[in-house]
Amino acid sequence: MAANPMDNKPVPWGKKYRNPLMNAAFAAFWLGFPIAYLGGVQNNGLLINSAFILFTLACIVPLVTKK
Amino acid sequence: MDKGVTLTFVNWILAFLPILVLLFTILFFKWGAPKSGAVSWFVAMLLGMFVFGADSRLLAFANSKGLSLALYVLLIIWGAVFLYNVVEKIGAVKVIGETMTKVTEDRLLQCLLMAWCFASFMQGIAGFGVPVAVVAPIMVVMGFPPAVAAAACLVGHSWSISFGSMGSSYYTIQLVTKIPGAIIGPWMAYLFLIPIVATGFSVAHIYGGMAAVKRGAPAILITSAVMGSMMWLMNFIGAAQLATLIPALMGCASMALLSRTSFYRGDKTAEQLTAGQDAPKKMGFHQAFVPYYILIVLSIMSQIKGISAIFAPYTWGLDFPALKTAFGYAVNAEKLYSRINILSHPAPLLVAAAFLGYIVFSATGRWKPGTAVSALKTTFSQCVPTSIGILTMVMMALIMNDTGMTNLLAQGMANATGTLFPIVSPLIGVLGAFLTGSNTNANVMFGGLQVETAKVLGISTVIMAAVQSVGGSVGCSIAPSKVLIGTATTGLDGRESEVMNRTLPYCLIITLLVGLNAWLFVYVLFRDLP
Numbered sequence: 001m002a003a004n005p006m007d008n009k010p011v012p013w014g015k016k017y018r019n020p021l022m023n024a025a026f027a028a029f030w031l032g033f034p035i036a037y038l039g040g041v042q043n044n045g046l047l048i049n050s051a052f053i054l055f056t057l058a059c060i061v062p063l064v065t066k067k
Numbered sequence: 068m069d070k071g072v073t074l075t076f077v078n079w080i081l082a083f084l085p086i087l088v089l090l091f092t093i094l095f096f097k098w099g100a101p102k103s104g105a106v107s108w109f110v111a112m113l114l115g116m117f118v119f120g121a122d123s124r125l126l127a128f129a130n131s132k133g134l135s136l137a138l139y140v141l142l143i144i145w146g147a148v149f150l151y152n153v154v155e156k157i158g159a160v161k162v163i164g165e166t167m168t169k170v171t172e173d174r175l176l177q178c179l180l181m182a183w184c185f186a187s188f189m190q191g192i193a194g195f196g197v198p199v200a201v202v203a204p205i206m207v208v209m210g211f212p213p214a215v216a217a218a219a220c221l222v223g224h225s226w227s228i229s230f231g232s233m234g235s236s237y238y239t240i241q242l243v244t245k246i247p248g249a250i251i252g253p254w255m256a257y258l259f260l261i262p263i264v265a266t267g268f269s270v271a272h273i274y275g276g277m278a279a280v281k282r283g284a285p286a287i288l289i290t291s292a293v294m295g296s297m298m299w300l301m302n303f304i305g306a307a308q309l310a311t312l313i314p315a316l317m318g319c320a321s322m323a324l325l326s327r328t329s330f331y332r333g334d335k336t337a338e339q340l341t342a343g344q345d346a347p348k349k350m351g352f353h354q355a356f357v358p359y360y361i362l363i364v365l366s367i368m369s370q371i372k373g374i375s376a377i378f379a380p381y382t383w384g385l386d387f388p389a390l391k392t393a394f395g396y397a398v399n400a401e402k403l404y405s406r407i408n409i410l411s412h413p414a415p416l417l418v419a420a421a422f423l424g425y426i427v428f429s430a431t432g433r434w435k436p437g438t439a440v441s442a443l444k445t446t447f448s449q450c451v452p453t454s455i456g457i458l459t460m461v462m463m464a465l466i467m468n469d470t471g472m473t474n475l476l477a478q479g480m481a482n483a484t485g486t487l488f489p490i491v492s493p494l495i496g497v498l499g500a501f502l503t504g505s506n507t508n509a510n511v512m513f514g515g516l517q518v519e520t521a522k523v524l525g526i527s528t529v530i531m532a533a534v535q536s537v538g539g540s541v542g543c544s545i546a547p548s549k550v551l552i553g554t555a556t557t558g559l560d561g562r563e564s565e566v567m568n569r570t571l572p573y574c575l576i577i578t579l580l581v582g583l584n585a586w587l588f589v590y591v592l593f594r595d596l597p
Contacts, residue, residue: 022101022455023451029458040128040131040387049123052123061455063102063106
């Protein structure tokens with residue numbers, strides 16, 4: 001039986017790792033939540049910026065993996 | 068009024084940009100909600116920081132508020148989807164769907180019964196997206212196309228939100244505007260008459276176009292009269308917290324009775340209604356519906372003051388300080404923001420309903436081993452993308468709110484319209500609901516602004532406050548967070564634009580009708596009303 005040429009197409013990495021990356025993004029939001037809040041309460045720039053980095057990374061995931 | 072960035076056309080457009088990006092990417096690029104939400108969040112963060120004068124602390128708190136609100140909503144979604152998956156995996160959803168199909172053989176009446184009346188009944192007892200999460204998948208099982216089921220539910224129950232959830236939005240508009248419920252409630256009931264009729268016709272149109280509208284007209288008009296008068300009566304007797312539950316229940320009864328009339332009863336009724344009755348019944352409707360019966364009972368019990376007082380201390384919420392942007396826009400301090408109470412929050416009730424349902428199904432030998440774990444796994448895979456969409460959008464909305472973008476948007480709309488403000492006023496409510504996915508939150512955001520604008524224009528503050536809540540209710544039919552619930556529970560994950568494209572025209576038409584009604588009220592019929 002002849003192989004379907006479509007089967008040999010490499011799966012884009014965004015699609016291949018979509019589920020674990022989306023789960024990680026979901027976790028990143030909740031990790032960033034207490035950090036952002038504590039950063040705000042203590043007016044701690046390091047905590048606030050760490051939270052923003054987490055939120056940014058979490059927001060990049062759907063941009064590179066979702067339709 | 069709060070200070071902030073000066074209202075100019077350019078600033079107004081910039082304030083509108085995050086919403087514009089969200090709408091544009093969903094409607095024209097056909098992006099899913101997580102992707103569109105993420106881009107809008109970036110835009111809101113950059114504008115907040117570089118145009119609207121927010122410092123990093125204010126933005127950190129705005130994002131935390133967004134996450135607090137999202138947590139409140141997501142717990143409900145996860146709870147509702149989990150309950151649905153448990154019920155679905157033991158075959159009870161199929162039984163519910165088949166039974167509802169047998170109430171009437173008429174597909175149009177089935178659609179109206181489920182999306183317009185039953186979904187509103189669910190709004191009366193639970194709300195917060197539960198009606199869509201529960202009813203839309205049942206409609207799919209009944210054989211309706213998923214997009215029709217989701218859109219019909221979203222539009223169909225949008226008349227019932229202000230007095231739904233035992234009147235949470237109704238109480239909020241009173242708190243924000245300081246207008247007593249006894250005064251504002253009946254006016255809300257008058258203004259809701261048009262959305263009640265219009266949502267009925269919209270559901271018929273979503274189902275089968277103009278032919279369905281014509282055929283459904285008698286049933287829609289009669290049931291609207293029943294529901295509208297019951298809503299007014301509940302307000303008149305001071306039981307506004309039941310002004311969705313009772314009218315919706317009466318609406319279900321009205322539709323069931325109308326289905327027995329010769330107009331809606333075809334020749335095939337007898338055969339269709341008896342079809343399958345000879346087959347051995349695996350599970351009865353009432354047994355299949357047990358988890359939802361339990362949910363209804365628990366929801367009603369949670370409203371009893373004596374019981375809620377016992378659980379009142381078990382509340383979680385974060386406190387936020389008062390803040391100001393560089394342009395002087397003031398954000399008020401918040402105590403126990405987006406508070407989650409173990410009894411009044413629907414999620415524990417949903418989990419309790421699933422657990423008690425498990426006991427009943429186990430006792431009757433219907434429970435299949437591994438159902439809970441399997442339902443949990445399905446719920447997780449279904450809800451993560453939906454949750455990311457909601458998280459990004461609610462965070463964006465709170466950034467807009469706390470940096471003064473939302474306020475600027477509403478001010479611009481009010482200034483530009485002048486005496487036409489009552490026509491635009493419900494659109495502000497729609498905007499709030501679109502941003503937050505909640506009539507309650509929309510009322511918090513814009514209730515004060517509507518009253519202030521009404522004072523400036525010298526028109527009735529009572530009617531404009533009522534219009535705000537009606538607009539917020541209608542706007543929930545296009546709120547991305549609600550649309551996401553519809554798509555997640557009907558297997559349309561990633562096709563949010565398809566559902567939103569269907570709901571948007573109906574929402575806009577109903578909003579315009581409410582606006583025209585409001586204009587007529589404040590400038591013609593009730594000019595002297597304070």
